Amino acid sequence: AQSVTQLGSHVSVSEGALVLLRCNYSSSVPPYLFWYVQYPNQGLQLLLKYTTGATLVKGINGFEAEFKKSETSFHLTKPSAHMSDAAEYFCAVSEGYSTLTFGKGTMLLVSP
Amino acid sequence: GAVVSQHPSWVICKSGTSVKIECRSLDFQATTMFWYRQFPKQSLMLMATSNEGSKATYEQGVEKDKFLINHASLTLSTLTVTSAHPEDSSFYICSATGSRAANTGELFFGEGSRLTVL
Numbered sequence A: 001a002q003s004v005t006q007l008g009s010h011v012s013v014s015e016g017a018l019v020l021l022r023c024n025y026s027s028s029v030p031p032y033l034f035w036y037v038q039y040p041n042q043g044l045q046l047l048l049k050y051t052t053g054a055t056l057v058k059g060i061n062g063f064e065a066e067f068k069k070s071e072t073s074f075h076l077t078k079p080s081a082h083m084s085d086a087a088e089y090f091c092a093v094s095e096g097y098s099t100l101t102f103g104k105g106t107m108l109l110v111s112p
Numbered sequence B: 001g002a003v004v005s006q007h008p009s010w011v012i013c014k015s016g017t018s019v020k021i022e023c024r025s026l027d028f029q030a031t032t033m034f035w036y037r038q039f040p041k042q043s044l045m046l047m048a049t050s051n052e053g054s055k056a057t058y059e060q061g062v063e064k065d066k067f068l069i070n071h072a073s074l075t076l077s078t079l080t081v082t083s084a085h086p087e088d089s090s091f092y093i094c095s096a097t098g099s100r101a102a103n104t105g106e107l108f109f110g111e112g113s114r115l116t117v118l
Helices: none
Strands: A003-007 A010-014 A019-026 A032-038 A044-050 A056-058 A064-068 A073-078 A087-094 A106-111 B004-007 B010-013 B019-025 B030-038 B044-051 B067-073 B076-081 B090-098 B113-117
Touching (some): A003 A087, A019 A032, A019 A087, A044 A064, A073 A087, B004 B090, B010 B019, B019 B030, B019 B090, B019 B113, B030 B067
Parallel strands (some): A010 A106, B010 B113
Antiparallel strands (some): A019 A073, A032 A044, A056 A064, A064 A073, A087 A106, B004 B019, B019 B076, B090 B113
């Protein structure tokens, strides 16, 4: 069965600082991995996804994530945080043709 | 592409009434739609999965007579909260997948509906 662990329910950074949101997964087959962002009172928006091919995936708003099979990780990064990045971030895994499994989410707080 | 629209965004109702929330895929055919419930500061809880033209599959602990799901067409699914009570107040989010993304599990989400039962 697939599962996702997001380390840290809250991450605080200063504006301009590096953003690192951690995600580890468990899957019995090569996984498909996703990062979604949720702003208050809104649905989820896809930031980026890994399906096959290049393990470093670039997404919207300057975010990127690297699939590391040996570490079963898919950490989300952004070189320089903006105030507008403050939101809830969800990592998710799928084994293909299966229900997406979400992590518990990480709230990113950005201070001036 | 792959836009999912949910309506209404906000709804307030009296206890005992029923509320219907619509989820539409605007530019693709949604072979499968999912309904989630989200409590404050928590992750999404999958309530049910519905395929067009068939009965929804409910997750354990979700009352199917309370939360009626209909997926009558490839572009529309509805969630009806029957005889709503204050404890049903929550944020409900729908999502959909189409044939082009089904093999990866990628989901496209609606904007969510905030239900408040007085």
